[in-house]
Amino acid sequence: MKVGLFVTCLVDLVRPNIGFAALKLLEDAGCEVVVPATQTCCGQPGYNSGAREVSKTLARKVLAEFRDCDYVVAPSGSCSGQMKVHAVEDLFKGEPEEEEFRALAEKWYELSDFLLAVLRVDYTKLADERSIGTLTYHDSCSGLRELNIKAQPRVLLMDAGASINEMIDCEKCCGFGGTFSVKLGEISTRMAENKCANIRLSGAPMLVGGDLGCLLNIEGRLRRTGDETTKVAHYAEVLAGMVK
């Protein structure tokens, strides 16, 4: 089974560790993983800024890069939503390329969904060696509302021995919103602060999520407000035993 890894632009630039964690999880499960070297971005920042044409150009680029793969997997609900939902339902809807993008959407999975639904991994055997401990989980909006990513990461984490202290409003947006976090930074910061308050209330020493954008936003606010101890990690890092 040939699996293409869509690394995501944020992981590539800011936290490559998440990419390697995803790679390890896939390879451990027996996948032949390819990582097309020319990949850059799914196009979502442009799409949500109104630059529709360039986001289509980038979507075509992604399509071509992963044409030979049986599956495409991304450690992000946000990029996955862009390719699985927006490319098909909006960008190429009614156009000659729609079918090709529909086919790409069919074989494209968010990482936790792929591990559970396609690879059917059993992480109960990891429970002893990982000693993950207690965490609280933030549901990222695109994964949750566009792709129904809710139970998957939790099941994987709990199988691997994690104990989850759910925070209040775990489904509430953290305020990242891509360029929103810069354009309307003050509102974005307040939303991040609300999230941080709920993380503190949960009492968990670690915040885990599935989208690096949200994680950077939340971590940035935690550190700015003097919290040096709460760990912030992608679930792939946790599952792979690669939390830094």
Add this chain to the structure above:
Amino acid sequence: MEVRSMHFKATASGKLNDAVLQGAMKKAKGKFVDGRAAAVAEIDVWQPMRTHAAALRDLTIANLDAYLLEFEANATRRGAIVHWAESAAEANDIIVRIARDNAVKIATKSKSMVSEEISLNDALDAAGVEVVETDLGEYILQLAKEPPSHIVAPAVHKTKEQVADLFVAAHHKPRLTDIPSMTLEAREVLREKFLSADMGISGANFVIAETGTTLTVTNEGNADMVTTIPRIHVVVTGIEKVIPTLEDFATLIRLLPRSAIGQTVSNYLTLTTGVKGEGDLDGPEQMHIVLIDAGRTKLVGSDMQEMLRCIRCGACMNHCPVYQNVGGHAYGWVYPGPMGSVLTPTYVGIENAGDLPNAATFCGECQVVCPVKIPLPDLMRKWRERQFTQQLRPWSERAGIAVWSAFATRPTLYAWSTRVAARVAALLGGAKRRITWLPGLDGWTDGRDMPAPTGKTFRELYAARRSGGGRLL
């Protein structure tokens, strides 16, 4: 109403630091969000009902002309006079003329957002008519000389202490701070107005084509007083409010109060059909129904048409994390929250809407709770696309997108530039590996650190490991 949407960012900033408002918003959130969730859970066919309601609204809008004419015919048959107003100004002219022709001195009003759209109170005021808002929230705001901050709970941003001060100034009575006594005091003041008004003005949540009925949902019963006591009843509403049958109303009313404030049904459903008939004890001698376009027909057949489904429940704003933090006034026009971010550019022009289409993270909660399934994020994105193509966004943002496009579409250039960026950012991050200030990204770094890259990109590290041969890890 004056448009102040272009000042969204600055106004929102003030609201974030307004402790009184923040307290009021937190209180309201529990009622709106938890209340709705509980009321929706009562109905096991909630999702199919949403689908049905969306289809019903779409079908009605697709045949808007036919249903409006049917409504006009049936309303006329029952003695009402239907007026068609293409613009806000025309609507005001019609209503002012009715007031003048009938020597109206006092008009009582039940809640109407359309009347806020057209600034009806100002027009009547200029014509010498005393207008009295009778919805308690609207009454409070009339005393405060403020516009509503919410379409269902207009004074949600006010605390009872603020209201107590307003009542002392207006009623010249001892200051009360327990809500039932305050309500009673307002009731006494309003009772006189109800009985002395010449004209009653109401909005309409729906108008029903098959019966010629206009319909108002309230919790205070004030619409009953406004529509039955004065000799003239004026209904002012948008043309998209028409629904085909009473049966359709039965569907929509199961969705509306639940979505709005978690109520199974509102305390009052006021249905008015025509004028006082022979032998009737109550009812107006004249009934005027002013159907307002003011930009609505422009939406029919456009890529924004889905917005006309809206039944004005306010669930989108109640659940919007941006609205929850900044309140309704920041949005600068009649309709706050996601619905406002779509409607304001539609009705007052995209050039006047400023940041509104961008005042969302696209978290999608609004779309999930909308009882008629309006894809609000998609519609906001369409406005962003228009802002982009019409070059209405700041140059820095446009330059940012241009640079990003140039690099992201050229893999070699991208690989090289991210290599450099990862190294520079790692240096900037220092020992603590976080950036505390970055020019151009101060929107982020004003309130948050930026966790710094580790120095090398994934693609570099991956290439290096692959050249080492074999499995990577």
